[in-house]
Amino acid sequence: MPKLKLITYGCQANDLDSERITGLLLREGFTLTEQEEEADLIVLNTCAIREKAEHKVYSRLGSFQALKRQRAGLKIGICGCVAQQEGQALLNRFPYLDFVVGPGQLTAIPTLLQAGAARGVATARAAGYSYPVDAPVQRRSGIRAWVSIMEGCDRFCTFCVVPFTRGRERSRPPQAIIEEIRELKRQGYREVTLLGQTVNSYGRKLTPPISFVELLRHIDQLVGDYMRVRFTSPHPSDVTDELAAAIAELPSLCEQIHLPVQSGSDRILHQMKRGYNREEYLEKVALLRAKAPDIAITTDIIVGFPGETEEDFQATLDLMQEVGFDGAFIFKYSPRPHTEAEGMPDQLSEEVKGRWLEHALRLLNQSSLERNRAYIGRTVEVLVNREDAKVDTVRHTGRTRQNKIVHFRGDEVVDGSMVQVAITEATPLYLQGEIVC
Ligand code: 5AD
Numbered sequence: 001m002p003k004l005k006l007i008t009y010g011c012q013a014n015d016l017d018s019e020r021i022t023g024l025l026l027r028e029g030f031t032l033t034e035q036e037e038e039a040d041l042i043v044l045n046t047c048a049i050r051e052k053a054e055h056k057v058y059s060r061l062g063s064f065q066a067l068k069r070q071r072a073g074l075k076i077g078i079c080g081c082v083a084q085q086e087g088q089a090l091l092n093r094f095p096y097l098d099f100v101v102g103p104g105q106l107t108a109i110p111t112l113l114q115a116g117a118a119r120g121v122a123t124a125r126a127a128g129y130s131y132p133v134d135a136p137v138q139r140r141s142g143i144r145a146w147v148s149i150m151e152g153c154d155r156f157c158t159f160c161v162v163p164f165t166r167g168r169e170r171s172r173p174p175q176a177i178i179e180e181i182r183e184l185k186r187q188g189y190r191e192v193t194l195l196g197q198t199v200n201s202y203g204r205k206l207t208p209p210i211s212f213v214e215l216l217r218h219i220d221q222l223v224g225d226y227m228r229v230r231f232t233s234p235h236p237s238d239v240t241d242e243l244a245a246a247i248a249e250l251p252s253l254c255e256q257i258h259l260p261v262q263s264g265s266d267r268i269l270h271q272m273k274r275g276y277n278r279e280e281y282l283e284k285v286a287l288l289r290a291k292a293p294d295i296a297i298t299t300d301i302i303v304g305f306p307g308e309t310e311e312d313f314q315a316t317l318d319l320m321q322e323v324g325f326d327g328a329f330i331f332k333y334s335p336r337p338h339t340e341a342e343g344m345p346d347q348l349s350e351e352v353k354g355r356w357l358e359h360a361l362r363l364l365n366q367s368s369l370e371r372n373r374a375y376i377g378r379t380v381e382v383l384v385n386r387e388d389a390k391v392d393t394v395r396h397t398g399r400t401r402q403n404k405i406v407h408f409r410g411d412e413v414v415d416g417s418m419v420q421v422a423i424t425e426a427t428p429l430y431l432q433g434e435i436v437c
């Protein structure tokens, strides 16, 4: 049987696409391998969100050139956002590459692999995307699952390449989502994460329209307290009273939100075309905490956007201080093809961006440590899941409803079970404790 080596970069949408690619290719008779030396097919599922992510792909691809010479019949393919962004140019640039397939075109892979098939490209014009992607999903975990509910984005933030690589916003019909989750529950999954680029704008364009919160309520009725439900990533502008109430009320919905702010400066938020200002973002945070006091809030921040001044950066630090984030991904701004910000004047130096990044990370460390220390002395529900474990045999690992990683001691526990853990220690990145029952 032919062997597939799949290499995945990027976000959860890509993780799910990789599970789709796996599903498709297992159906074609492939088996999975970790060793690229024994693979008959190597697929890189790529990310274009920042330049660094793209460069990683090219250097990995370069390392396969020799392998291709040694191994007759070896095929190499590129999927994901770099494939969509670059298309045919990749085939021109890398003569040993066999196919290039964009995120919406995964089902084209088997055809491109057929015996005697020419080197090929399957990418969509942004407007030509379809949904759903008709590919079987072969999940890696038996405990938590990604479920795509919408794809693409209509917002065109000026720094972001996603609307160009993943196309316009389109939502999946609620019945299909419910059926998928019903099946996951039947198979014993304990957690689903609903995925979409602006996940909480789900459903508006469907006929009949349905709101994100209505969908959450349907899912809650189905899974009750047997499964945990999360979603990522919401856009702050679409955080409503109803959503905050749902987080507080629905047993399945976890007290956790990843709410990208990007900047704390009104001037920069405006330049980014984010659609909200600092005060509005802070109001959303206040709303969420008023309704669901136990909520953990994480975010994304970009430092060094074109034209950003020390004053603007300081406003971001102030906002971080004011919110007290549980965690954050902080990025140096990276110019991306097609985006408005790429052509903006006053691009900042790597040196400035690096300095600001370090500074923001130090502040983040303090706030996440402070937030985590507040759990010391509490007993929390943990979903046991080895996937988050460190290599250390005495400790078990899992996550709280707030999505905090917990390492804990205790007798044998079953992966996928819920246990109560008394928290005794905290670091910025995880909690530690003892199992209670
Ligand atoms: N440069 C740096 N970070 C970016 N992100 C998106 N585009 C860029 C870019 N051009 C970040 C944003 C987004 C996260 C997924 O990646 O913070 O929320």
Ligand code: SF4
Binding pocket: 153, 154, 155, 156, 157, 160, 161, 162, 163, 197, 198, 235
């Ligand atoms: Fe990119 Fe903005 Fe859309 Fe998020 S909302 S995917 S940052 S364009």
